[in-house]
Amino acid sequence: MPSSHEEMWEKLNLDIDAHAGLLEVLGKFYGDIYMSQQGRLRGMEYLDFVLSEVHGLRIKELQDAKVSGRKVIGTFCVFVPEEIVLAAGGIQIGLCAGAEVGKGEAEKVLPRNTCALIKSFVGFKLARLCPFIESCDLIVGETTCDGKKKAYEIFSDYSPIYVMEIPQMKNFSDRELWRSEILRFKTQVEETTGNKITADNLKEAIHLLNNRRRVLQRLNRLRAAVPVPISGRDALLINQISFYDDPERFTAKIGELCDELEERVKNGTGIAPEGTTRLMLSGCPMAVPNWKLPYIIESSGAVVVGEESCIGTRNTRDLVDESAGTIEGMIDAILDRYMKIDCACFTPNTERQENIVGMARDVGVKGVIHYALSFCQPYTMEAYKVEKALAKAGIPMLAIETDYSMEDVEQLKTRVEAFVEMVR
């Protein structure tokens, strides 16, 4: 990465030496996992570029936008309605972190048996390694799980944080709670950005974000073709980058990539040899640069053709209805859309089981690998019900519980390979 960014990182008060080390490791990791692939799409060059500049040019763009008066709002969860932020002229950035960074620092303030994702974002903050966190004018937390709730209380000692209350059931009162939370968030965003949300700008924001979802839906349809035209890793990367990139540019670029994919599908060009076992991932989100499990799977004679995850279909499956003309109507449409999210924080959560079974059938897989972060109680526990639902549909499932460290890679390989041998 060019050193011209160093001045910017210094201004953001990053730990320059440690940050340089992080970028070096990330670059090498990316090279091993991504650049070693054969037959990649031309369109992936854009993603390679965005990732190589993830802490560089993209941060520069955010800084420039801030100079021009726009505000940056960081989030950790797909529940935070980006439509509101965008309508008010803000930029929303997903801060979920997928690297084992600043673990020592994080463990000074968090119990050791905290999930890797929480440790990671706290670690990034305490070790001063994330230019996104440092660029934020507002950081938004949410009450999806106890670990996050309590971590935000600690995080707030270092950075002010606004917390949204996520309902845990889907009754009438939960809808009303979520409506009032969206309205409270709207007031906060208007205050932070200094801009009023109007029917016009909200309508535009809804349309723009729906388009981003549509292009990702198109990607998801195309990637499931036989033979598989794109690796699961590349598709995951695209989903991951959708949380950082400018939505308009991203949608256009991924549209072009999908055109290329369409061509491949038409010609029957695949990236994996025929007979490669098709699998689906389901469970916890995999934030950049958490490519550990997909890489293991795709080095074991299988290919991932779908991710049922927040960084995957959970974030793109449902659109906001665009027919409303008033702010109230649009808030209702946003409410409807976000209440469909089938996060494991809900009880009961039978929709998720149905969605997983439906998706496994739609994309045509031999099996599902359920991925849960260690100490993520909602997903580790839900794996049991998911396995039962899949078994009923005749689809085998392998439950994996792991974190961001590399110490269990060999054991995971054995399990994944054995699963592939079993379902082949």
Place this chain on the structure above:
Amino acid sequence: MIPQQNESVVGIDIGSRSIELVVLDSGGPVRQVKVPTTFDPLGQCRKLMEWTGGMRVVATGYGRKLFAESFRLEKVSAITEIQAYALGTRYLHPEAKIVLDIGGQDTKVISLSDTGKVVKFEMNDRCAAGTGKFLEFMATALQVPLEEFGGFALGSDRRVQISSMCTVFAESEATSLMARGERPENIAMGLHAAIVQRTAAMLRRVGISTPLVFAGGVAHNLCVRQLLEEELRQPVIVPENPDMVGALGAALYGRNLDRSET
């Protein structure tokens, strides 16, 4: 002498503690060798491979990838221990419905269909609690040779409770029991019972059925066998050479490959 017929295939199981090699010809296993893994597993493999020239080799165990990459022979492939143990068990005991394999650092439970296919499996994660490593560590702590540890435990006159499965915590539990004057045989029994408890829980997760075949190096341990039968209230079948089952399964896989090619 080693028969060198064309149909001979070699299975090699490169485990954390030992390497087993089985040579199979059309009649069945004709040679079985076991050597310690040491710090140089490849060197050990090289020695074993000296007299297998030209035969198809199938590797399994945690060193299978290293082996397949280092011995770029024409006919070399790798399968997981799960599949290898399933195949080996099926050959020795066609009626088996469930396989338990406790090796040096892994415990695996494999459920088999009527046709011998793997339908479900469980494996301990990164932690080696309750595996051969645990027994080895505890035998050393009690200054008993590993091979005699099971028999030693059977000499107990009462069972003391060891509640921790973590090797480090269990050792400190054992140490405090020793400090209280507990007989080492009783402590050894407590340690064995702890392993069996953990193993039985894994078996129950996969679903216990019968007949159950117990393989892997730890199946040599009489105390684990006996306690397992008591805990599960069903007989446990131990093959004659329980640690050879993986290598045998790998060789059987190779034989099928040979057949499908001709």
